[in-house]
Amino acid sequence: MRDHLQLTPDGQLKHLLTLDGLPARILTQILDTASSFVAVGEREVKSVPLLRGKAVFNIFFENSTRTRTTFEIAAKRLSADVVNLNVGASSQSKGETLLDTMANLAAMHADMFVVRHAAAGAAHLIARHVAPHIHVVNAGDGRCSHPTQGLLDMFTIRHFKGGFHNLRVAIVGDVLHSRVARSQIHALTTLGCPEVRVIAPKTLLPRDVSNLGVHVHHDLAQGLKDVDVVMMLRLQNERMQGARLPSAGEFYKHWGLTVEKLRHAKPDAIVMHPGPMNRGVEIDSEVADGPQSVILAQVTFGIAVRMAVMSLLAGN
Amino acid sequence: MRDHLQLTPDGQLKHLLTLDGLPARILTQILDTASSFVAVGEREVKSVPLLRGKAVFNIFFENSTRTRTTFEIAAKRLSADVVNLNVGASSQSKGETLLDTMANLAAMHADMFVVRHAAAGAAHLIARHVAPHIHVVNAGDGRCSHPTQGLLDMFTIRHFKGGFHNLRVAIVGDVLHSRVARSQIHALTTLGCPEVRVIAPKTLLPRDVSNLGVHVHHDLAQGLKDVDVVMMLRLQNERMQGARLPSAGEFYKHWGLTVEKLRHAKPDAIVMHPGPMNRGVEIDSEVADGPQSVILAQVTFGIAVRMAVMSLLAGN
Amino acid sequence: MRDHLQLTPDGQLKHLLTLDGLPARILTQILDTASSFVAVGEREVKSVPLLRGKAVFNIFFENSTRTRTTFEIAAKRLSADVVNLNVGASSQSKGETLLDTMANLAAMHADMFVVRHAAAGAAHLIARHVAPHIHVVNAGDGRCSHPTQGLLDMFTIRHFKGGFHNLRVAIVGDVLHSRVARSQIHALTTLGCPEVRVIAPKTLLPRDVSNLGVHVHHDLAQGLKDVDVVMMLRLQNERMQGARLPSAGEFYKHWGLTVEKLRHAKPDAIVMHPGPMNRGVEIDSEVADGPQSVILAQVTFGIAVRMAVMSLLAGN
Numbered sequence: 001m002r003d004h005l006q007l008t009p010d011g012q013l014k015h016l017l018t019l020d021g022l023p024a025r026i027l028t029q030i031l032d033t034a035s036s037f038v039a040v041g042e043r044e045v046k047s048v049p050l051l052r053g054k055a056v057f058n059i060f061f062e063n064s065t066r067t068r069t070t071f072e073i074a075a076k077r078l079s080a081d082v083v084n085l086n087v088g089a090s091s092q093s094k095g096e097t098l099l100d101t102m103a104n105l106a107a108m109h110a111d112m113f114v115v116r117h118a119a120a121g122a123a124h125l126i127a128r129h130v131a132p133h134i135h136v137v138n139a140g141d142g143r144c145s146h147p148t149q150g151l152l153d154m155f156t157i158r159h160f161k162g163g164f165h166n167l168r169v170a171i172v173g174d175v176l177h178s179r180v181a182r183s184q185i186h187a188l189t190t191l192g193c194p195e196v197r198v199i200a201p202k203t204l205l206p207r208d209v210s211n212l213g214v215h216v217h218h219d220l221a222q223g224l225k226d227v228d229v230v231m232m233l234r235l236q237n238e239r240m241q242g243a244r245l246p247s248a249g250e251f252y253k254h255w256g257l258t259v260e261k262l263r264h265a266k267p268d269a270i271v272m273h274p275g276p277m278n279r280g281v282e283i284d285s286e287v288a289d290g291p292q293s294v295i296l297a298q299v300t301f302g303i304a305v306r307m308a309v310m311s312l313l314a315g316n
Numbered sequence: 317m318r319d320h321l322q323l324t325p326d327g328q329l330k331h332l333l334t335l336d337g338l339p340a341r342i343l344t345q346i347l348d349t350a351s352s353f354v355a356v357g358e359r360e361v362k363s364v365p366l367l368r369g370k371a372v373f374n375i376f377f378e379n380s381t382r383t384r385t386t387f388e389i390a391a392k393r394l395s396a397d398v399v400n401l402n403v404g405a406s407s408q409s410k411g412e413t414l415l416d417t418m419a420n421l422a423a424m425h426a427d428m429f430v431v432r433h434a435a436a437g438a439a440h441l442i443a444r445h446v447a448p449h450i451h452v453v454n455a456g457d458g459r460c461s462h463p464t465q466g467l468l469d470m471f472t473i474r475h476f477k478g479g480f481h482n483l484r485v486a487i488v489g490d491v492l493h494s495r496v497a498r499s500q501i502h503a504l505t506t507l508g509c510p511e512v513r514v515i516a517p518k519t520l521l522p523r524d525v526s527n528l529g530v531h532v533h534h535d536l537a538q539g540l541k542d543v544d545v546v547m548m549l550r551l552q553n554e555r556m557q558g559a560r561l562p563s564a565g566e567f568y569k570h571w572g573l574t575v576e577k578l579r580h581a582k583p584d585a586i587v588m589h590p591g592p593m594n595r596g597v598e599i600d601s602e603v604a605d606g607p608q609s610v611i612l613a614q615v616t617f618g619i620a621v622r623m624a625v626m627s628l629l630a631g632n
Numbered sequence: 633m634r635d636h637l638q639l640t641p642d643g644q645l646k647h648l649l650t651l652d653g654l655p656a657r658i659l660t661q662i663l664d665t666a667s668s669f670v671a672v673g674e675r676e677v678k679s680v681p682l683l684r685g686k687a688v689f690n691i692f693f694e695n696s697t698r699t700r701t702t703f704e705i706a707a708k709r710l711s712a713d714v715v716n717l718n719v720g721a722s723s724q725s726k727g728e729t730l731l732d733t734m735a736n737l738a739a740m741h742a743d744m745f746v747v748r749h750a751a752a753g754a755a756h757l758i759a760r761h762v763a764p765h766i767h768v769v770n771a772g773d774g775r776c777s778h779p780t781q782g783l784l785d786m787f788t789i790r791h792f793k794g795g796f797h798n799l800r801v802a803i804v805g806d807v808l809h810s811r812v813a814r815s816q817i818h819a820l821t822t823l824g825c826p827e828v829r830v831i832a833p834k835t836l837l838p839r840d841v842s843n844l845g846v847h848v849h850h851d852l853a854q855g856l857k858d859v860d861v862v863m864m865l866r867l868q869n870e871r872m873q874g875a876r877l878p879s880a881g882e883f884y885k886h887w888g889l890t891v892e893k894l895r896h897a898k899p900d901a902i903v904m905h906p907g908p909m910n911r912g913v914e915i916d917s918e919v920a921d922g923p924q925s926v927i928l929a930q931v932t933f934g935i936a937v938r939m940a941v942m943s944l945l946a947g948n
Contacts, residue, residue: 041741044948045685047713053361055389065717066736073687073740076713081363081392085381096592104382104591107615108389109357275736276728299739316360369677371705397679397708401697412908420698420907423931424705425673632676 005127015127015136016309018145019183024190031155033308034301040077041303050315051080054111058084059102060139061117066275067139070299071114074306078315080112098122099129106131111314113137120144135313140179148309149274150183152302154191156294157229159301160270164193170223170265171214172199173233173255173282176206180274181233185212199223201255203245220255224264232257232273235282248281258284262292270294321443331443331452332625334461335499340506347471349624350617356393357619366631367396370427374400375418376455377433382591383455386615387430390622394631396428414438415445422447427630429453436460451629456495464625465590466499468618470507472610473545475617476586480509486539486581487530488515489549489571489598492522496590497549501528515539517571519561536571540580548573548589551598564597574600578608586610637759647759647768648941650777651815656822663787665940666933672709673935682947683712686743690716691734692771693749698907699771702931703746706938710947712744730754731761738763743946745769752776767945772811780941781906782815784934786823788926789861791933792902796825802855802897803846804831805865805887805914808838812906813865817844831855833887835877852887856896864889864905867914880913890916894924902926 006015056075058068075082112135115123120142127136140146175181188196199217217223273295279285322331372391374384391398428451431439436458443452456462491497491514504512515533533539589611595601638647688707690700707714744767747755752774759768772778807813820828831849849855905927911917
């Protein structure tokens with residue numbers, strides 16, 4: 001879904017819907033802004049007044065406590081008024097259309113919609129119809145996109161590796177159903193990463209994987225050879241019952257990241273995971289809690305990245 | 317439910333429970349106060365400190381994301397501390413009485429209860445027993461009353477028509493099950509509107525409709541003739557399955573507001589709807605999104621009206 | 633669960649997990665601090681800036697609107713940023729471990745976790761593994777502990793009786809399943825109360841009751857003789873269907889506190905209940921609403937006590 005709906009005519013960020021098609025200039029602007037907010041989280045008083053008096057609506061058509069919380073914290077740190085809406089429970093059941101629900105919320109003087117929806121393209125649809133003063137942030141729609149997750153991954157890599165230009169990055173696991181893998185591939189490529197690998201069984205790869213400009217591996221040890229960054233994907237529980245996979249145990253045997261497998265990567269390679277982790281399925285606890293894991297740092301950086309996006313969109 | 321529980325001995329608003337019996341003086345005071353808040357919503361920083369340090373409890377025994385959100389936004393704009401309580405899920409299941417639940421919440425230094433309950437009279441019951449320093453706002457109880465909806469309708473009419481004294485107003489649809497129709501009729505009459513019409517099939521009219529001082533019409537085109545304001549009512553989904561109505565399609569054919577039907581009203585008539593809309597049932601999309609529709613303005617004015625009520629009740 | 637996990641090496645409160653093992657010095661410090669906050673609740677503007685910029689996460693693995701609300705109000709009065717999380721609904725269902733969930737939330741720059749969990753020891757487990765800058769408050773875990781309830785009871789007794797040294801206190805009802813009875817017994821003893829009685833049927837007493845240093849009574853009238861304080865316990869609905877009890881009516885006959893039974897206590901004895909009350913089961917309405925009842929005062933003091941705990945743990 002490559003489009004410029006998310007940029008103003010003069011090239012500024014208006015909505016954040018997908019990382020696809022977002023120029024390196026904007027990606028870098030977000031990462032740089034996030035850097036300035038990392039320090040805010042470490043201060044005694046963690047607020048800045050950039051969104052004072054602005055109303056941020058967290059509109060979750062699909063439940064995700066974790067993602068909702070990171071946006072809520074980020075908005076509160078920016079001094080915004082935050083309203084949480086679990087819309088699934090209410091208006092939808094009253095037969096109202098998605099666009100009517102959003103138009104109503106917009107009429108309540110909202111300044112920003114953070115939207116999570118099970119349907120791919122929901123955030124785009126909303127951005128296309130929303131009142132002009134409102135900014136839309138996609139907090140995950142279908143399998144399609146979860147741009148702030150992609151951004152916090154980029155922030156984490158840049159933080160630990162200093163940049164992207166000499167890196168080998170491996171993305172491991174269920175690429176087919178991942179909201180984030182595509183965004184990661186796009187962002188890495190745009191930011192200058194010369195080699196992105198995808199490591200997965202054939203049944204968990206999209207058919208068009210060869211068009212994404214990545215190297216495909218079907219062997220974990222081989223694929224990890226000399227990489228600088230290992231980005232694990234979550235294996236969703238519901239996939240494990242499907243026909244595409246034998247069992248969680250079998251998956252772990254071939255695709256689970258263990259200390260032994262990780263030895264094929266560079267000695268200073270970092271290990272990332274978007275959470276929530278399935279320990280003993282896609283990742284071993286020894287790795288998840290080990291010295292190369294930066295998984296909790298990702299969460300912390302996620303707040304700063306969301307503050308950056310919100311303040312660039314609607315900051316005073 | 318005509319009573320003076322909601323006024324202090326010297327005639328000031330103490331609770332807002334119903335529009336029935338509320339004198340024109342109070343109605344006008346609320347509308348005038350709301351006018352001053354409309355501008356607040358348009359400022360960069362949307363807060364005023366009138367309820368700073370006051371605790372507003374949004375107590376929803378019945379789920380209504382939309383109504384809860386408007387009160388939450390209004391309270392936050394007044395700088396109140398807002399606590400949302402979905403009480404259905406908790407204390408009620410523990411066998412506690414309604415009044416014990418409320419007495420407990422009152423003991424937490426609450427200043428205002430915004431109450432939504434499925435039972436008619438719940439807000440009155442609470443107001444009758446609550447500690448004297450607490451103000452109660454009825455956010456909808458049973459079919460009975462939803463006074464802030466009625467007030468925002470009055471505000472909208474006054475805003476677009478300048479007053480009530482020369483108006484013909486038509487209320488269209490399911491009057492029988494409407495929380496708002498009675499309040500609207502009462503408020504319109506009190507504010508000096510000379511002609512209120514009710515347009516509905518016989519099965520959707522209350523038996524005592526003739527006592528309400530309205531003109532009853534059973535034909536939409538005829539009823540709309542030369543009116544200044546068309547107030548549509550929502551047809552609730554569950555009604556459509558009942559014996560009172562043939563089908564949604566059949567209802568639309570006779571009672572749905574189309575552009576063609578609307579031509580019977582005055583050319584500058586405004587069209588209102590309390591939401592959520594059933595497009596293609598009680599209202600056609602062409603009307604809902606057309607130039608005479610003020611439906612989203614109603615939502616925006618709803619914030620200002622709720623700010624007015626809260627600040628009149630408990631403002632510093 | 634007597635442990636010093638909750639104190640720093642130099643004896644300051646780091647977490648509040650249980651009243652067991654908490655020295656009188658700390659108990660008294662909390663009660664004294666709470667006294668200073670009682671006045672805050674009565675002021676026009678009810679906030680103090682002691683937790684400004686701090687993030688308090690109310691993490692409820694088990695639903696409890698009432699307890700969650702008191703902590704939310706207390707945190708807001710201290711000017712903290714409050715995030716409510718109903719974790720049962722989300723991460724848990726995604727197969728994440730409790731400690732991973734907590735580690736993730738900690739990585740969002742949380743300063744305090746208020747935790748409610750159905751499993752005994754959950755708050756201890758979290759406190760043992762949480763990042764060093766985070767403070768944990770147990771808001772109820774299993775049957776085991778609910779320390780802020782115990783503290784507010786102590787506050788209430790001290791407020792109405794001036795101290796503990798000459799008191800006879802009776803705890804009445806379902807001691808076996810009570811989260812609070814053990815904490816109350818421990819706290820009363822530590823604070824110098826010379827005589828604590830437990831009044832209950834044998835089937836609702838823990839087997840080790842004789843080790844708790846209390847006098848056991850199996851007759852309500854006899855047990856209440858000349859006591860200064862009557863602390864009723866809630867009879868949980870689910871117990872009434874079990875084999876341990878005949879029926880609610882039968883229970884009331886023998887163990888329900890009536891005006892008549894209360895006459896056995898001292899004329900100025902106070903009656904307490906942790907709520908929610910089962911009127912007509914463990915307590916008669918005439919007592920619950922009578923002049924000796926301090927049940928609603930307990931709720932009000934609960935806010936001050938929670939403010940005290942939070943500000944001692946994380947106050948600027």
